[in-house]
Amino acid sequence: MAKKKKIAAEVIAQDVIAEGIMDLRLKTDLAEDANPGQFIGIYPKNKSTLLPRPISICGYDKNEGTLRIVYRIAGSGTAEFALYRPGNHVDILGILGNGFPTDKAQGKRVLIIGGGIGVPPLLGLAKELKEGLGENFAEDITMVMGYRNSETFLADEFRNYGNLFIATEDGSVGTKGNVIDACRENKIEADVIFSCGPMPMLRGVAAYAKEISAKAYISLEERMACGVGACLGCICKTKNVDEHSHVNNARICTDGPVFDADDLEL
Ligand SMILES: Cc1cc2nc3c(=O)[nH]c(=O)nc-3n(C[C@H](O)[C@H](O)[C@H](O)COP(=O)(O)OP(=O)(O)OC[C@H]3O[C@@H](n4cnc5c(N)ncnc54)[C@H](O)[C@@H]3O)c2cc1C
Ligand code: FES
Numbered sequence: 001m002a003k004k005k006k007i008a009a010e011v012i013a014q015d016v017i018a019e020g021i022m023d024l025r026l027k028t029d030l031a032e033d034a035n036p037g038q039f040i041g042i043y044p045k046n047k048s049t050l051l052p053r054p055i056s057i058c059g060y061d062k063n064e065g066t067l068r069i070v071y072r073i074a075g076s077g078t079a080e081f082a083l084y085r086p087g088n089h090v091d092i093l094g095i096l097g098n099g100f101p102t103d104k105a106q107g108k109r110v111l112i113i114g115g116g117i118g119v120p121p122l123l124g125l126a127k128e129l130k131e132g133l134g135e136n137f138a139e140d141i142t143m144v145m146g147y148r149n150s151e152t153f154l155a156d157e158f159r160n161y162g163n164l165f166i167a168t169e170d171g172s173v174g175t176k177g178n179v180i181d182a183c184r185e186n187k188i189e190a191d192v193i194f195s196c197g198p199m200p201m202l203r204g205v206a207a208y209a210k211e212i213s214a215k216a217y218i219s220l221e222e223r224m225a226c227g228v229g230a231c232l233g234c235i236c237k238t239k240n241v242d243e244h245s246h247v248n249n250a251r252i253c254t255d256g257p258v259f260d261a262d263d264l265e266l
Pocket of ligand 2: 225231232234
């Protein structure tokens, strides 16, 4: 695994792609180590907010040395990031986390399910499974993305990689309801599911995987502090009790954020 580095990255572009949703491109050598489902920590310059903010990698170009992240303005840290303009520099820590086990997709019917701000990391995953290095090609890719309303950010890009179904809470696009309602409405079958989104959605995804006899790998975007395994601020419960420590805890930041849903107490 590549060593984690804190490094200054240059902002090369930033755009608003939906209300309160930003699309940020960074030039950084860390791009060469990026994989779908991994994340970076971004340090706000305001020193009263000390901890890096974890944000998933939405895309990367290893040749150009660029990372793309898509984030929602949630509080003071992300509000500061939204002010960055091309030419500004920002400290980032990475590359963090394990990423999606793309090897499990080889030759399989893959279903990718995202909700809300869990949508962005799945774009890099879909691209990798469709165009990647060859060995990870999925047999076919179906995607279901859930949004609040008609601001279906990144949807047009997902369509490049497979069949996309949309669910919206207000019913303005696609299925009215959540992503599982859309899966049921469209009778979607799969061998392997990759998912990222809020915890209630991930519980639904794990249950749906059981219903259709699929394996599910889910990314938990819970709260984090240090991001590097030191503070135990991001523990989740697993079914496997560690034989040395006798506890069934895993650190989302270093053991995850992606887990086999069968291994978790959800
Ligand atoms: C592994 C990982 C990957 C992530 N990837 C993305 C991403 O790609 N895009 C994106 O927009 N966000 C992502 N997040 C969430 C993001 O880290 C938080 O929104 C961000 O840290 C908030 O920082 P802030 O200073 O703006 O807000 P704060 O002032 O710290 O918090 C503002 C509000 O956001 C809530 N919040 C803070 N952290 C989280 C969190 N982890 N999940 C849900 N709510 C939170 C707080 O409860 C509070 O209500 C990810 C989180 C993790 C752990
Ligand atoms: S955030 Fe500190 S151990 Fe995970």
